Amino acid sequence: MGYLLTEEQQLIQQNAREFAQEYIAPAAAEIDHTGAHPADIVAKMVEQDFLGIFMPAEFGGAEAGYLSYSLIIEEISRVSGAVAAILVNHASLAAYSISRWGSGEQKRTYLAALCQGEKLGAFALAEPGAAPGAGQQKVVAHKDGDDYVLHGRKCYVANGGAAGVYIVVAQTKPEAGAQGMSAFIVDSGTAGLSVVRTIGKMGLRGCQSAELEFNNVKIPAANLLGAEGTGLAIAAEAQAAAAIAEGAMMVGIAQAAMEDAVKYGKQRIQFRRPIASFPAIQTMLADMAANIHLLRLAVYDAASLLEKGEPFANEAAIIRLFAARAGQSALIDVIQVEGGYGYSQEMPASRLYRDVKGVVIKDSSLDFPEKIIAGNLLA
Ligand SMILES: Cc1cc2nc3c(=O)[nH]c(=O)nc-3n(C[C@H](O)[C@H](O)[C@H](O)COP(=O)(O)OP(=O)(O)OC[C@H]3O[C@@H](n4cnc5c(N)ncnc54)[C@H](O)[C@@H]3O)c2cc1C
Structure with missing residues (x-):
């Protein structure tokens, strides 16, 4: 598939693979075990320019494009879905939103x-x-002179606690429903903002993931991102951008699992033959390889559209739909190929399965991918 990538993209891919192997792979099981935020690895990713890899040079980014970024996400995901998720939430959701809708300031x-x-x-x-x-604890933002005051709770915020900048979608006009939500940029150190708890998860x-409390958090009106009432539209597009990167995560995780299953299948002897010689095992491996290949192509396609400034919402929805099926079926089959060992915590498959489910x-979130795809077909 190399012909789809420029020489520069192939170099970025190779560099990311070596980086992931050297710095992330040795820590991956421990990160999963403790669930602690790996600040040292994030600092190493900063040195590699990964945090602003597809952002404009004018703001300190590397301007390497969304496809290069997706290649990096795939490589990191091959060794740690959790570390890839940190980067995706930072880059595809927070940084992307500011780059698309932020003012110059x-x-x-x-x-x-x-x-x-x-x-x-x-x-x-x-x-x-x-x-x-919609709920009792929703975050409401009301205008107060030159400020907005935010009150309520957010849950499941990835990078919550570790983040210095939050994009917060809050209700500014309850009577307007979805059109009454607006996005804000909130500094983590703002008075009244606190992490209530970290949510223990099975994967990633x-x-x-943190629950945040906004207790009359006062922020300057200049921190409104985009126009009032566009919060959900901003969230929908940022989530579509993130879906492409999450497709790359799925490719990386499933690829790592498949390679492990191939190795195991060649070594494990049953009835005096390696189990990889049995057609039932080969069928599972072939399904995985085909799904991973197609998903990777879909990620390259959607990432290329995004970086060219072309519409990508439909392609992102196709990735969401296909990635969920391909990733989950690959991991269930990998565990089947690896039998009792695959089910044990001694093999990586259980971590990879938990990450895929995450x-x-x-x-x-907001809209089911089927609804987006069918909506486009029927428009
Ligand atoms: C690892 C992880 C990281 C996350 N990070 C973030 C983050 O950074 N920021 C953030 O804001 N959120 C984050 N979330 C939250 C995430 O976006 C939500 O969990 C997700 O949108 C699902 O919402 P929910 O949990 O409220 O489930 P629900 O919406 O309650 O859904 C529960 C079940 O009901 C089904 N369902 C819901 N509505 C319908 C319907 N109309 N028709 C048929 N079935 C339906 C769903 O498909 C699902 O199976 C994260 C979640 C996870 C697991």
Whole structure:
């Protein structure tokens, strides 16, 4: 598939593979075990310019494009889904939103800090108990002179606690429903903002998920991102951009699992033959290889569209739909190929399966992919 990538993209891919092997792979099992935020690895990624890899040079980014970024995400995911998730939430959700809708001042202040890795980014949309903007604890933002005051709770915020900058989608006009939500840039150190708790997860551990409390958090009106009422539109596009990177995560995780299953299948002897020689095992391996190949092509395609400034929402929805099926079926089959050992904690398959499920659940937000794809077909 190399012909689809430029020489520069292949170099970036190779560099990311070596980086992931050298710095992340040795720590991956421990990150999963403790669930602690790997600040040392994030600092190493900053040195590699990964945090602003597809962002404009003007704001400290490397301007290497979304496809190069997706290649990096795939390589990191081959060794640690959690570390890849940290980067995706930072880059595809927080930094992307500011680069798309931020004012010049917001980009100089916040995007530059995110690109240079001075601050980690996070995106806070989900709320406890109900859909964003609908529940008792929703975050409401009301205008107070030259400020907005935010009050309420957000849950499941990836990079929560570690982040220095939050994009927060809050209700500014309850009577307007979805059109009444707006996005804000909030510094983590703002008075009244606190991390209530970190949510223990079964997978993607190390990319911490936090519940945040906004207790009359006062921010300047200049921190409104985009226009009032566009919060959900911003979230939808940022989530589509993230879906491409999460497709790359799925490719990386499934590829690592498949390679492990191939190795195991060649070594494990049953009935005096390696189990990889049995057609039932080969069918599972072939399904995995085909799905991974097609998903990778879909990621390259959508990432290329995004970096060219062309519409990518439909392609991102196709990735969401296909990645969930391909990733989950690959990991279930890998565990089957590896039998009792695959089910044990001694093999990586259980961590990889838990990580895959995390990507699928995270990615079931605002609109179902089927609705987006069918909507485009029927328009
Ligand atoms: C690892 C991880 C990271 C996350 N990171 C973030 C983050 O950084 N920021 C953030 O804001 N949120 C984050 N989330 C939250 C995530 O976006 C939500 O968990 C997700 O949108 C699903 O919402 P929910 O948990 O409220 O489930 P629900 O919406 O309650 O869904 C529960 C089940 O009901 C189904 N369902 C819901 N509505 C319908 C319907 N209309 N028709 C049929 N079935 C339906 C769902 O498909 C699902 O199977 C994260 C979640 C995870 C797991």
